[in-house]
Amino acid sequence: MKKIIFTLLLIATTTIVQAQEIKKIKLATLEKLVNPQDDITYVVNFWATWCRPCVKELPYFERLQAKYSHQKVKVILVAVEDSEQKVKLFVKKKKIKTQVLLLDETKSDVWIPKVNKSWDGAIPVTLFINGKAGKRGFHKGDLTEAELNKKVESILKQIK
Amino acid sequence: MKKITTLFSLALMALLALNAQAQESMLGKEMKDLPKIKDANNKGKKTSFADFKNAKGFILVFTCNHCPFSVAYEDRLVALDKKFKSKGYPVIAVNPNDPIKYPSDGYKAMVGRAKDKGFTFPYLLDPTSNVARTYKASRTPHVYILQKQGQKYKIVYVGAIDDSARDESKISEKYVEAAIADLLKGKKPSKNYTRAIGCSIKMRNQ
Numbered sequence: 001m002k003k004i005i006f007t008l009l010l011i012a013t014t015t016i017v018q019a020q021e022i023k024k025i026k027l028a029t030l031e032k033l034v035n036p037q038d039d040i041t042y043v044v045n046f047w048a049t050w051c052r053p054c055v056k057e058l059p060y061f062e063r064l065q066a067k068y069s070h071q072k073v074k075v076i077l078v079a080v081e082d083s084e085q086k087v088k089l090f091v092k093k094k095k096i097k098t099q100v101l102l103l104d105e106t107k108s109d110v111w112i113p114k115v116n117k118s119w120d121g122a123i124p125v126t127l128f129i130n131g132k133a134g135k136r137g138f139h140k141g142d143l144t145e146a147e148l149n150k151k152v153e154s155i156l157k158q159i160k
Numbered sequence: 161m162k163k164i165t166t167l168f169s170l171a172l173m174a175l176l177a178l179n180a181q182a183q184e185s186m187l188g189k190e191m192k193d194l195p196k197i198k199d200a201n202n203k204g205k206k207t208s209f210a211d212f213k214n215a216k217g218f219i220l221v222f223t224c225n226h227c228p229f230s231v232a233y234e235d236r237l238v239a240l241d242k243k244f245k246s247k248g249y250p251v252i253a254v255n256p257n258d259p260i261k262y263p264s265d266g267y268k269a270m271v272g273r274a275k276d277k278g279f280t281f282p283y284l285l286d287p288t289s290n291v292a293r294t295y296k297a298s299r300t301p302h303v304y305i306l307q308k309q310g311q312k313y314k315i316v317y318v319g320a321i322d323d324s325a326r327d328e329s330k331i332s333e334k335y336v337e338a339a340i341a342d343l344l345k346g347k348k349p350s351k352n353y354t355r356a357i358g359c360s361i362k363m364r365n366q
Binding site for chain 1: 355
């Protein structure tokens with residue numbers, strides 16, 4: 001009986017919880033996003049639904065955002081994908097709560113260096129930024145959950 | 161302790177920055193021939209640059225089976241090879257991915273893909289991922305155009321094939337074609353470094 005109630009509850013909650021609306025952004029917004037001036041620590045990850053290592057680390061970002069929900073930490077997942085539909089379906093299916101933005105730019109040779117001069121376009125990559133404290137980190141490739149948490153903790157410790 | 165941590169993170173950042181500029185810093189480097197490695201498109205025959213006696217250079221592309229961006233470019237690679245092999249710049253594809261991490265990048269699967277897509281060029285298996293390490297390749301697809309200079313091969317272009325990976329109808333710049341056109345005119349490629357989204361290469365453990 002307990003099981004049935006649990007399942008029913010689960011179904012109910014999943015239907016009630018609406019999938020987040022995914023905003024499309026252009027280069028100008030992206031530039032602001034990766035150059036924040038405030039005292040929030042931003043973790044900006046670039047990913048795509050077709051990128052297996054990216055998909056693997058998404059739950060780490062989800063848990064990171066949940067863990068720091070009461071602190072000034074903001075995780076943003078920027079999808080670099082040309083199919084808006086794929087991103088929408090994926091976010092809905094995986095019930096991703098962390099903010100997802102869809103980059104609506106095609107000229108990768110123009111926008112990639114705006115994120116980080118040293119980046120050549122391989123994904124995933126993750127930025128760690130605290131604009132006010134002048135902290136900036138850029139990680140190429142995937143992260144383990146421990147590595148990700150450590151990077152954020154290290155910034156938070158430094159700005160204390 | 162704090163000092164040590166700071167020093168350590170500084171050192172790490174410097175190291176990252178170095179690594180960061182890696183691909184662009186490969187421009188102008190003179191490379192030796194590839195080691196003789198297995199060609200999945202020719203019954204495993206061991207192949208290197210030296211097998212192409214009349215080549216003036218190469219369109220060396222790190223690519224693989226599993227990555228959707230690589231897959232999107234398969235037909236375009238065949239077209240590039242057909243267009244430029246006769247002009248002295250054949251395509252040579254190298255798959256550096258660790259098949260333990262991506263089973264679809266194993267040798268048998270490479271043989272299958274080369275056959276299915278009608279590759280007109282070698283599809284070489286980088287058995288240690290050291291070819292990719294030597295070139296500091298980071299993603300698939302990742303193109304290096306080489307110009308033959310005696311026994312050496314000079315890197316004259318690093319980057320993407322064109323500016324629209326997933327949608328051929330939206331291409332506005334064909335980087336590799338433009339670079340080869342410049343080379344054929346005896347000029348340096350006017351654009352020799354471009355960036356594009358791609359799949360991170362999963363190197364084999366050393």
